[in-house]
Amino acid sequence: MKIVDVSAFYAPEGGGVKTYVEQKIRALAARGHELVVVAPSDRDAIEPRGPGCRIVHLASPTMPLDRRYRYFAEAGPVHAVLDAERPDFVEASSPWRTASIVAGWQGAAPRALVMHADPLAAYAYRWFGPIAERATIDRHFQWFWNHLRRNARRFDRVICANHGFAARLSAGGVAHVATVPLGIDAGIFSPVHRDEALRADLLARCGLGPDARLLLGIGRHSPEKRWPMVIDACQRASLKRPIGLVLVGGGRDSARIRRHIGGNPHVHLLAPVRDRMLLARLMASADALIHGCEAETYGLAAAEAAASGLPLIVPAEGGAADLLLAGQGERYRPASSRSAAAAIDRLFARDIVGLHAATRAAAGRIATIDDHFDRLIADYTGLSTTARIVA
Structure with missing residues (x-):
């Protein structure tokens, strides 16, 4: 299987997403799959990363609030990579602009939105929770819920790492939600x-x-x-x-x-x-x-x-x-x-x-990160053999 991961938060000085992508490169290469990571960067470049894997860097502007990161300003360059790669499966690893870009691609490959972050819990609920009920906060952030619901209908899967987050998204009308927990490095913690x-x-x-x-x-x-x-x-x-x-x-x-x-x-x-x-x-x-x-x-x-x-x-x-x-x-x-x-x-x-x-x-x-990738690939393989779900 050839997977293209459009990963907006992969960066040289990044944190959890970078670690996850590096783990995924090793795991998919070991299983004989091909992984292409598309990442915003300071330049256009292709970085080989072992058998069948590479990172396609696209020149992109920096984030105003955190200059460690960049963002895809235009859909065209991302769509051009997807057209050229002809993937069996596509991932979008951010619920923001990246999700809209991947959802708008006209290719036939099934795709998943991977929720590496919970923006409402990390920001809105934390900031306003002391003074407002969660339902009230959700009403004031309907623009985000509408954005997420609209994009989720154009994905075949919305991947969450914990059941509570998945249940909250499903209750909020987000389609195609599935829970696929992450895991730890094998053979270290005991x-x-x-x-x-x-x-x-x-x-x-x-x-x-x-x-x-x-x-x-x-x-x-x-x-x-x-x-x-x-x-x-x-x-x-x-x-x-x-x-x-x-x-x-x-x-x-x-x-x-x-x-x-x-x-x-x-x-x-x-x-x-x-x-x-x-x-x-x-x-x-x-x-x-x-x-x-x-x-x-x-x-x-x-x-x-x-x-x-x-x-x-x-x-x-x-x-x-x-x-x-x-x-x-x-x-x-x-x-x-x-x-x-x-x-x-x-x-x-x-x-x-x-x-x-x-x-x-x-x-x-406790599951290992290899358990996670085995389950994820099995899910993607099943989706790739069925017709695309597009609402």
Whole structure:
């Protein structure tokens, strides 16, 4: 199968989408498929990327608000690539202009809109949620819902990575929605990497002894991750028992987070950990992972933590909520430090030895990224053998 991925958010300094595209290039090449990624760039160029795979760079203007990224200003160059490549299947990896460009292509190949982001949850619901009901927010963002519904009718599949997001889109009248969860890198994260000496060292960095509880938070320092809320929740929960919080990450909000921590000695910041095996040791050596973001489409850090045998404390919405098995962690009301603190307290009031035994026994259930691509390709193969769905 030849797949063309029109990927607006693939960029040299990009984050999750770039990582996903790199994984997809390796996975599809290993399975004998051909992948062509069409990406906005500072120049027109073709970059070979192994057997049957390449990146077609199209000269494009920069995003006004984030100059790491560019956008497809015109449909013509993208359509010309699609015409020349004659793909068996086409993906659009952004719900914005890219979706309209791919939907408007006159080729016969089936196509999917891959929702790598949840714009309403990441922005509208987060900004206006404290002052308005979600139904009210949706009414004021009907322009986005109309755009999404209109384009979805021209796609054969709208791919989401978690069931809650998929259900919300379907309830909003978006057609052809399917849930295809992502996955973690195979062979890295496991309970066998637990290191009690590392755990003791991390607690010492939080000014606490080994009898305290150790919470781990992992993710970039940006507003939607809600680290100040997580810090407040841990501080509230620590009134009942000693709790250390280690936050691993970095980003534009780092200074704000340091100010929020203030003089609290029980919160320790670690820079992003690029060494995957060291990250696996960190994951396995904590007592639980706490997650603050309800807008993620999957929740990779939560998946890696679950694969490491950790209980999860997660918002009741978003990708991380899908990863929590009954009895193996706690959910809390999104954006509420009081609710998150109560969830921390409930978790640590339980038999921690029995809880860890259960989460370690279930660690192998977490799907890998290879599982994801196998399922995705199987779905695309089925769609490519049927007539196009065009409303």
